[in-house]
Amino acid sequence: MRLLRPNLTLRRRMALPVAPVTDPQTNVLPPAREGNTALRWIKENLFSSLFDSVLTIISLLFLFFALRLALDWVFNLAQWDVITENINILMKGAYPSDQVWRIWLGLYLLGAIVGINLRAWNRELNRTTIAIAAIPLILALLPFASENARINLIIIQVTSAAAYLLTSILGDKRRRQLAAVMSILYIPVFILLLEGFTDEDGIMPLVKSDLWGGLLLSVLLATVGIIFSLPLGIVLALGRRSRQPAISALCITYIEVVRGVPLISILFMGNIMLQLFMPQSLPPIDRVVRVMMAITLFTAAYMAEIVRGGLQAIPKGQYDAAYALGFSGLKSMRVIILPQALRIVIPVIVSQFIGLLLDTTLVALVGLFDLLGIGQAILSNPNWLGRSQEVYVFIGLIYWILATSMAFASQRLEKNLGVGRNYDESQ
């Protein structure tokens, strides 16, 4: 696959003069565009023939009416009180209100970590960075945010900006180390904050995870699944290719068994069976943790196959060159082969992650109240009879925003890492 798109980051990094990009195959400059105006574009693309024009007009009419219906519904027909009244429970489930400050504290930390990471991995502030950095502020401006939420969101924004500025003091390498360490530590720290560790009268009394819910739970499940399934998947993929027959047989069996079973049955198994197999002497594993394990183990099997696909795309010459330079099997995997293989499969990995996010809605079936589960609980309250459209549209919109941001982030990552850059010449 040849690349026709210039690698902008690369050029920037090297401070090369930006020359017109040539097609590497032919070395021909792209044709010059004269009079590149909007009008010309419209004429060329939308009204180039009679048939085109008819299609364009029909589509426009359709769009117009659809949009008018949608807007009419959003602004005149829909009754959004079901959302505004329940926004807290939609966001955090049954998490006790007097302990909500712990979630906010966790989010301040998250803001700081985002700030550090933005500073560490980006060479300069660009539009995307600013858009990501300003998410708390944008949320604070949403119409249904409560006074309390607004204040907290603004604190997150300030923490994030402060962390960004403070990280600037450090050198390039230190920044990245800090960012990596903080990011790895974050999830356990956040879970500890949610869970609490003191008794009833302490500052952080235990909050049983059965009470966690809503968007909080959905995002937590998805994040944990994403973070742990990829390394596990890599290990499984390498195990599957292992020359040790016992190891590869084990990995193949695991992968194929898990891929042959729907997530929901693994969730049920994790929920019921795990408890049966556990020795009585051990304390029972928390239900949320069981679900996290089930989701991670399930996704890892798919991840393994994705990674294996990437590994297969690496030509034998890369192994030859690495071995010839004295890299051991493990080191050549880590330094030479895996970075290339993972880059190739980023788009597939991300769509798997998006699938994972959307699949977390299944946990409602084993008694957890994720965002969708909370929505259904709200709708079962007779007070909110007939508001299902509003609730489902709102929940759908949240999932859509989350999934789309992941897709968008993946595109940025691909661009930064030069996925699809022309590698052919060196193979």
Next chain:
Amino acid sequence: MNRNSAPARTEDPIIICRDVQKWFGKYHALKGISMEVMPQEVIVIFGPSGSGKSTFIRTINRLEAHQSGQIIVDGIELTHDVRNIERVRMETGMVFQQFNLFPHLTVMQNITYAPMYNRKWHRSKAEKVAMELLERVGIPEQAEKYPAQLSGGQQQRVAIARALAMQPKMMLFDEPTSALDPEMIKEVLDVMIELAQSGMTMIVITHEMGFARAVADRLFFFDEGLVVESGTPDELFNFPKEERSKQFLAQILSH
């Protein structure tokens, strides 16, 4: 122009191959190759396609395992022992027909990673050596580029620099110029000639007979997994003994 000025060789051979045999399944690819290479010697291997040249050279750093016979490199016998294999590979640089640069790394990283990871050099030392090598192969200005941004000849010179960065005692070349356009062949050969003259021990598979005439001490003609004939360039070019060598040389020299 053989290197008559080279010091008299009294040392032991640095590479010893005795009756090396190799099968791919049922196919007998190497049928008993013996060869001794002295330090600072330049060996050229040539022969028809499929004669086992690549297979043989790849047994020397164990990219292919031989199944019978003996290979001793720098005093270390190649067996299944992984530690020995890695020790041999550190002392043996290899350059491939298809360059095999690491596409996700810059030229500088391509060159510095192996000494940093495998010889535990500090980055600053590795980068200093890399810059010297890039200057030696004539492309110091390409250090921050990615392989795909270089021409074939430049890529192959980076590959040579990458192998040299490990400071190997010997270099193996598997048809280093046959994937190159004619105008780039010379720039790579020049680097290899300079390397040979600097005293590097080299085994080179090539059909560039000009190169062989210029720097080879001995030539080996391979056919069907055997060494059909070997000798100095003078012996092989002017007085080939075997019918097959005569025919093959006539073919490639007529080009």
